[in-house]
Amino acid sequence: MKAGFLILAALLALTSSSSAFDPSPLQDFCVAINDSKSGVFVNGMFCKDPTRATPNDFFFSVKEGNTSNPLGSKVTPVAVTEIPGLNTLGISLARIDFARKGLNPPHSHPRGTEILIVLEGTLYVGFVTSNPENRLITKVLNKGDVFVFPIGLIHFQLNVGYGNAAAIAGLSSQNPGVTTIANAVFGSDPSISSQVLTKAFQVDKNVVDYLQKQFWWDNN
Ligand SMILES: *[C@@H]1O[C@H](CO)[C@@H](O)[C@H](O)[C@H]1NC(C)=O
Ligand SMILES: *[C@@H]1O[C@H](CO)[C@@H](O)[C@H](O)[C@H]1NC(C)=O
Numbered sequence: 001m002k003a004g005f006l007i008l009a010a011l012l013a014l015t016s017s018s019s020a021f022d023p024s025p026l027q028d029f030c031v032a033i034n035d036s037k038s039g040v041f042v043n044g045m046f047c048k049d050p051t052r053a054t055p056n057d058f059f060f061s062v063k064e065g066n067t068s069n070p071l072g073s074k075v076t077p078v079a080v081t082e083i084p085g086l087n088t089l090g091i092s093l094a095r096i097d098f099a100r101k102g103l104n105p106p107h108s109h110p111r112g113t114e115i116l117i118v119l120e121g122t123l124y125v126g127f128v129t130s131n132p133e134n135r136l137i138t139k140v141l142n143k144g145d146v147f148v149f150p151i152g153l154i155h156f157q158l159n160v161g162y163g164n165a166a167a168i169a170g171l172s173s174q175n176p177g178v179t180t181i182a183n184a185v186f187g188s189d190p191s192i193s194s195q196v197l198t199k200a201f202q203v204d205k206n207v208v209d210y211l212q213k214q215f216w217w218d219n220n
Helices: 002-017 180-185 194-201 206-213
Strands: 037-042 045-048 073-077 092-098 103-108 114-120 123-128 135-139 146-149 152-158 163-170
Touching: 073 103, 092 103, 092 152, 103 180, 123 146, 135 146, 180 206, 194 206
Parallel strands: none
Antiparallel strands: 037 045, 073 092, 092 163, 103 152, 114 146, 114 163, 123 135, 123 152
16 A cells, blocks of 8 residues: 555656646545645645545635735635645636736746636736737626636736726646746845846846836735
């Protein structure tokens, strides 16, 4: 039994190294635990013995996000960190709350496509295709509307309604990751050299200095 489980783990490791996406699960589930002595290492997490899985390994309760911040938005992820039972299953979600005029700023998910449904309010959303077209594809969404943001592409959501807005995003990874463009480019630690940024953005050093001095809020 134990040997079979280890072979399965080895197979999974091989599969994941040859694929850019989460591998398909080879068992019903693989609950993540944080103790190497009682688990095997699969797909980035240690797995619990399936017979010891509990309902809470598959459960999480999402509260409304606090949008009192400079962006007026809050992303509440529900990924493998929040639900260990998501380990190896290639799926997660996030709730996004928006204050009036709140923005989920341009960002990308390196490991997941996103499908978003608006629960409340009106959102102006969009994504930009990759080079060389860099085509902007946008839509205004109302309650019940669904929109897709393909994996890796830079996208955003802005509340253009008269009240708060809320949405749920499904993501095709247990851990889709997020890179917020402004935070990564102007708020990296350590800073990217201004020689790089002045040339990349074709602006003077004082513009780069100004942008690097800002506090880039992370709404995740
Ligand atoms: C997992 O274990 C490490 C090392 O003991 C610890 O630093 C970390 O906080 C633990 N994470 C969780 C989610 O319990
Ligand atoms: C929301 O965040 C603000 C700013 O950090 C804080 O002052 C306020 O107490 C928070 N509200 C709730 C309901 O947690």
